[in-house]
Amino acid sequence: MIRFAGLLDRLIFTPGRNAKVRILTDYFREAPDPERGWAVAAITRDLDIKTIKAGQIKQLVYTRVDGALFDMSHDYVGDLAEAAALIWPEKPGQNYVPTLTDAVETLNGVTRTEALEVVERWFDALDASGRWALIKLATGGLRIGVAARLVKVALAEYGGKPVQEIEELWHGLKPPYLSLFSWLEGGEKPASAAAAPFRPVMLSHPIEEADKPKIDLAEMSAEWKWDGIRVQAVREGDERRVYSRTGDDIGGAFPDILAAMPFDAAIDGELLVFDPHVRDRFAVRPFNDLQQRLNRKTVSQKMMKSHPAFIRAYDLLWLEGEDLRPLPFEERRARLEGLLLREHRASPDGDERFDLSEVVDLPDWDALATARANPPLDAIEGVMLKRRSSVYVPGRPKGEWWKWKREPFLVDAVMMYAQRGHGKRSSYYSDYTFGVWKDAENGRELVPVGKAYHGFTDEELRKIDKYVRDNTIARYGPVRSVRADEDKGLVLEIAFEGLGRSTRHKSGVAMRFPRVSRLRWDKPSREADTIETLEAMLPEEA
Amino acid sequence: MKPEALLHPTPAGLYCPPGDFYIDPVRPVDRAVVTHGHADHARSGHGAVLATPETLEIMATRYGEDFTERRQSAEIGEVVNLNGVALWLVPAGHVLGSAQAVVEHKGTRMVVTGDYKRRRDPTCAGFEPVPCDVLISEATFGLPVFRHPDTAGEVAKLLHSLEQFPERAHLVGAYALGKAQRIIRHLREQGYDETIYIHGAMQRLCDLYERLGVPLGPLAPATVKDGRGAKQDFEGKVVVCPPSAMGSTWARRFPDPVIAFASGWMRVRQRAKQKGVELPLIVSDHADWDELTDTVREVDPHQLWVTHGREDALVRWAEVEGRVARPLHLIGYEDEND
Ligand SMILES: [Zn+2]
Ligand SMILES: [Zn+2]
Numbered sequence: 001m002i003r004f005a006g007l008l009d010r011l012i013f014t015p016g017r018n019a020k021v022r023i024l025t026d027y028f029r030e031a032p033d034p035e036r037g038w039a040v041a042a043i044t045r046d047l048d049i050k051t052i053k054a055g056q057i058k059q060l061v062y063t064r065v066d067g068a069l070f071d072m073s074h075d076y077v078g079d080l081a082e083a084a085a086l087i088w089p090e091k092p093g094q095n096y097v098p099t100l101t102d103a104v105e106t107l108n109g110v111t112r113t114e115a116l117e118v119v120e121r122w123f124d125a126l127d128a129s130g131r132w133a134l135i136k137l138a139t140g141g142l143r144i145g146v147a148a149r150l151v152k153v154a155l156a157e158y159g160g161k162p163v164q165e166i167e168e169l170w171h172g173l174k175p176p177y178l179s180l181f182s183w184l185e186g187g188e189k190p191a192s193a194a195a196a197p198f199r200p201v202m203l204s205h206p207i208e209e210a211d212k213p214k215i216d217l218a219e220m221s222a223e224w225k226w227d228g229i230r231v232q233a234v235r236e237g238d239e240r241r242v243y244s245r246t247g248d249d250i251g252g253a254f255p256d257i258l259a260a261m262p263f264d265a266a267i268d269g270e271l272l273v274f275d276p277h278v279r280d281r282f283a284v285r286p287f288n289d290l291q292q293r294l295n296r297k298t299v300s301q302k303m304m305k306s307h308p309a310f311i312r313a314y315d316l317l318w319l320e321g322e323d324l325r326p327l328p329f330e331e332r333r334a335r336l337e338g339l340l341l342r343e344h345r346a347s348p349d350g351d352e353r354f355d356l357s358e359v360v361d362l363p364d365w366d367a368l369a370t371a372r373a374n375p376p377l378d379a380i381e382g383v384m385l386k387r388r389s390s391v392y393v394p395g396r397p398k399g400e401w402w403k404w405k406r407e408p409f410l411v412d413a414v415m416m417y418a419q420r421g422h423g424k425r426s427s428y429y430s431d432y433t434f435g436v437w438k439d440a441e442n443g444r445e446l447v448p449v450g451k452a453y454h455g456f457t458d459e460e461l462r463k464i465d466k467y468v469r470d471n472t473i474a475r476y477g478p479v480r481s482v483r484a485d486e487d488k489g490l491v492l493e494i495a496f497e498g499l500g501r502s503t504r505h506k507s508g509v510a511m512r513f514p515r516v517s518r519l520r521w522d523k524p525s526r527e528a529d530t531i532e533t534l535e536a537m538l539p540e541e542a
Numbered sequence: 543m544k545p546e547a548l549l550h551p552t553p554a555g556l557y558c559p560p561g562d563f564y565i566d567p568v569r570p571v572d573r574a575v576v577t578h579g580h581a582d583h584a585r586s587g588h589g590a591v592l593a594t595p596e597t598l599e600i601m602a603t604r605y606g607e608d609f610t611e612r613r614q615s616a617e618i619g620e621v622v623n624l625n626g627v628a629l630w631l632v633p634a635g636h637v638l639g640s641a642q643a644v645v646e647h648k649g650t651r652m653v654v655t656g657d658y659k660r661r662r663d664p665t666c667a668g669f670e671p672v673p674c675d676v677l678i679s680e681a682t683f684g685l686p687v688f689r690h691p692d693t694a695g696e697v698a699k700l701l702h703s704l705e706q707f708p709e710r711a712h713l714v715g716a717y718a719l720g721k722a723q724r725i726i727r728h729l730r731e732q733g734y735d736e737t738i739y740i741h742g743a744m745q746r747l748c749d750l751y752e753r754l755g756v757p758l759g760p761l762a763p764a765t766v767k768d769g770r771g772a773k774q775d776f777e778g779k780v781v782v783c784p785p786s787a788m789g790s791t792w793a794r795r796f797p798d799p800v801i802a803f804a805s806g807w808m809r810v811r812q813r814a815k816q817k818g819v820e821l822p823l824i825v826s827d828h829a830d831w832d833e834l835t836d837t838v839r840e841v842d843p844h845q846l847w848v849t850h851g852r853e854d855a856l857v858r859w860a861e862v863e864g865r866v867a868r869p870l871h872l873i874g875y876e877d878e879n880d
Contacts, residue, residue, distance in 0.1 A: 012811065012815075013814060013815070013819060013820050013821065013822060014820055015818075015820065016798075019707065019820075022706060022707070023706070026706060065686065066858070066859070066862055068858055069685075069686050069855055069858060069859065070686075072685060072852075072854065072855050072858075073685050073686055073687045073855075076685055076687065076810075077687055077810055077812070078812055079811070079812070082810070082811060083687060086686075086687035086688075086689065086809065086810075087686045087687050090689075127691070128689065128691075128809075420789055420818055421818075422818055423798065423820070424798050426788070426789065426793070426799070426801055426818050427788070427789055427790060427791060427792075427793035427794050428794075465791075469791075477816050477817075478789070478816060478817070478818060
C-alpha cells in the first residue's frame with residue numbers, strides 16, 4: 001500500500017506525460033505480481049471496490065479524535081479522505097503493514113461491517129499517504145488524472161510492444177493482468193480471449209497545401225467528416241460493446257445503441273445524436289447535443305429520449321467471423337452497405353441506430369473546397385478522402401486517408417486573466433482566459449468566453465508573459481488579473497472548432513478547442529468582438 | 543505578579559512594561575529582543591537589538607551593518623538585566639541562532655518560544671524546554687493534520703527523483719534562511735556530494751552559515767555562463783532557490799525543471815497543486831501538531847498563550863486537556879512559505 005500510495009503521489013503532481021510514463025514503467029519494474037496489476041486496474045478504474053461510504057470514514061475518525069478539531073481540519077483541507085488520512089493518530093507497535101494486494105483481496109471478500117473493522121486496523125499501520133490511498137480505493141473515489149490510455153502506453157513502453165497490441169488484447173484481460181505482464185517480460189503472448197474485442201483504429205492525415213499534388217483524386221473516395229466522436233461498435237454473440245477510438249469501453253453511456261445491434265459485426269463510425277422530432281432519417285444534432293451524453297457512466301431514460309444516439313457507419317472491420325481488414329476499402333464499403341440494407345429490410349420499423357455515411361461525389365479540388373467551406377449541416381466539420389484500395393491498418397499509414405477540416409471560427413477577444421503553466425512552462429503565464437464585450441448598465445464590460453493555452457510560439461509566449469507581468473492588476477495564487485478595459489488590453493485572435501450553448505458559463509456559450517491563432521498587438525481593445533458576434537455563430541436551436 | 547503585567551500584546555508586538563522592551567516587534571521600537579533572523583521577526587530600524595550573536599550576524603547580513611543603532615549580543619543562557627527584569631535566551635531549534643526568550647520578574651517566569659521545532663536540525667542547536675508559568679507558543683502548523691514526516695525520507699524522495707530524471711534540473715524552493723542550508727546539510731548527510739547550485743539571493747547567507755561552522759559542501763552560483771550549451775550544465779543538478787524565484791523569469795534557464803518545494807504546507811495536496819509543485823517535500827522548520835502538543839505537556843505551564851498561526855485549534859486542544867489557554871491575536875507574522 002505504501003509503494004502504491006507513493007506511485008499515486010508522484011502521478012498526481014507530475015504534469016508531463018513522458019514523466020508519468022517513466023514513473024509508471026519504473027513502478028512496473030519494481031512492484032511484484034499481482035500488486036502491479038491491481039495498481040493498473042485501480043488507475044484505469046477497472047477495479048470497483050466501493051465497500052465503504054465516505055460517511056463511515058468520518059464516523060470512524062470521530063471515534064478516535066476530537067470532533068471539533070476534525071471539523072476544523074476538514075474545513076481547512078477540503079477533501080474528506082485527505083483530512084481523515086492526515087489526522088488519524090498514529091499507533092506505534094503495529095507491525096504488519098498491508099500491501100495493495102492485501103487491500104484488494106480482503107476488501108473484495110468482506111461485508112461492509114467487516115470492511116470497516118479491517119480498514120480501522122490498517123489505518124493504524126499505514127502512514128498518511130497510505131491511508132489516503134486506502135480510503136480512495138475503498139470508497140471508489142480514486143481519480144488521479146491519469147487516462148487509461150496513458151497506462152496502456154506505459155505498459156507498451158515497459159514491454160517494448162506497440163500500444164495497439166495492448167489495446168487489442170485489453171478487453172480480454174482481467175486484473176491483475178498476470179498473463180499481460182508475463183508477455184511484456186518476454187513470455188508468451190496471451191491469447192485474445194475476449195469476444196467482441198476492440199480493433200485499433202486507422203487514422204487520417206490532415207491535408208496541407210503541399211500535399212495536394214501528391215493526392216490523386218481519381219483513386220480516392222470522398223465522405224463528409226462528421227463532428228461527433230469516432231467509435232467502434234462490436235457485437236459477437238451475446239457480447240456487445242461500444243469502444244472509443246482508444247479502446248475504452250463507453251457502452252455504459254449508450255444502452256440505446258447496445259440494444260440496437262442486430263448483427264455480428266465490428267463497425268467503425270461516428271457517434272452522433274439525432275433530432276427525435278424529425279421522423280424521417282437521422283437528422284444530426286450539433287456536437288453540443290452529443291456532449292450531454294459523453295463522460296457519463298450511466299444515462300437516464302429522459303436523456304435517451306431527448307438526445308437519442310446513433311452511429312453513422314463508414315467502415316466494416318469484421319463480419320460474422322471474418323476479418324475484413326485485409327480487404328481494400330472499396331470492398332469493405334460494399335459489404336457495409338449490404339449489411340445495413342439487409343438489416344433495414346429485415347425490420348423496417350425497428351429502432352434502427354445505424355446508418356451509412358454517404359460517399360459524396362467531389363471529383364476535383366474546387367468541388368472539395370466548396371463543399372468544405374459550405375457544408376450542408378452544422379454537424380459536418382470538413383471532408384474525408386480515403387484511397388479506395390486502402391487496407392485497414394492501425395495507426396496513421398502514409399497517403400491512405402486524409403482529412404480536410406473546415407476553417408476554424410475566428411473571434412477577437414481580450415485577455416482577462418493569465419495563469420502560470422506546468423512543467424516546462426511553470427515560470428511562464430501561458431494559460432489565458434479571454435472575454436468579449438457585452439453591454440452592461442454603465443457602458444460595456446468584458447465577459448469571459450473561454451480559455452486557451454496553445455497556438456503561440458515560444459518567442460510569442462515570452463512576449464505575452466512580459467505583457468502579463470507588466471499589466472497585472474491583481475494576483476490570486478498562480479492567477480493574475482490583467483488590465484483589460486476600453487483603453488487598454490491585449491487582443492487575441494481566437495480560433496475554435498465550434499460553439500455551443502452552455503448554462504455553466506456566464507456568457508452562455510462554450511467554445512470547442514479554442515486556441516490563440518494570432519496576437520493582435522495592433523488592435524485596440526475596444527475594437528474586439530462582442531458577445532452578439534458569438535451568439536450569431538451558434539447552431540440553430542433544437 | 544500577573545503575567546499580563548509582565549508581557550502583553552500590543553500592535554507593535556509583545557511588550558514588557560517593567561523591562562520596557564518588545565519581543566520580535568513588527569514596528570521600529572527603542573529596544574527589541576529578537577528571537578531569530580526571519581524577516582517577520584527581525585526587522586531593521588530598532589534603537590537597540592538584543593539577540594544571539596548568530597542572529598545579529600544574520601540581521602547584519604540581510605539589512606546591512608547599520609540595521610540598528612545598538613547591538614546587544616546575548617550568548618545562550620547568559621542572564622541579562624533589563625531594568626530589573628531578568629531575560630535569557632534558550633535554543634529554539636528553528637534556524638541557526640534561533641532562541642526562545644525567557645523573561646522572569648518578581649517570581650513570574652514567562653517563555654516566548656518564537657518559532658521552534660523539536661526534530662533534529664543539523665544546522666542549529668536543538669530546542670530546550672524551560673519550565674515556566676506562562677508558555678507563549680507559536681502555532682504555525684497548529685492543526686492536527688500537520689504531522690511532518692521524517693526529514694530523511696523527504697530528502698530521499700529528492701535523491702530518488704534525481705535518479706529517475708537525470709536529464710532534468712531539480713529546482714528546490716526553500717526559505718533562504720535556514721531551510722535552504724538545512725536541505726543542503728541533509729543532502730550531504732545522505733551522501734550527495736556533488737556541487738549544489740544556489741540562487742544569488744542565498745549566497746551571502748550560505749557563506750555566513752559556513753563561517754559560523756555549518757559546512758555545506760561544494761556550492762556554486764546558479765548562473766548561466768556566457769556562451770552556448772550552458773543550459774545543459776544544470777541537467778540532473780540540484781538548484782536551491784527562494785520560493786519566490788520558482789515562478790519567476792529566473793527559473794527559465796533550467797532544462798525542463800522538476801519543481802520541488804520544501805515546506806510544511808506541502809502536506810496538503812491542494813496547496814502543492816496550487817503552487818504547481820511537481821515534487822512536494824514536506825520539510826518544515828516549525829513544530830508540527832505533535833511537537834506543539836508534546837511541548838505543552840512537557841513544559842506543563844500554568845497558562846498557555848498561543849500566537850502566530852492556527853490559534854483556535856491549539857487553544858481548543860488545550861482546553862479539552864483541562865489547561866488554561868488563550869489566543870493572542872498578534873498580527874504581522876507570516877510563514878506562508880515555510
Ligand atoms: Zn521563523
Ligand atoms: Zn515566524
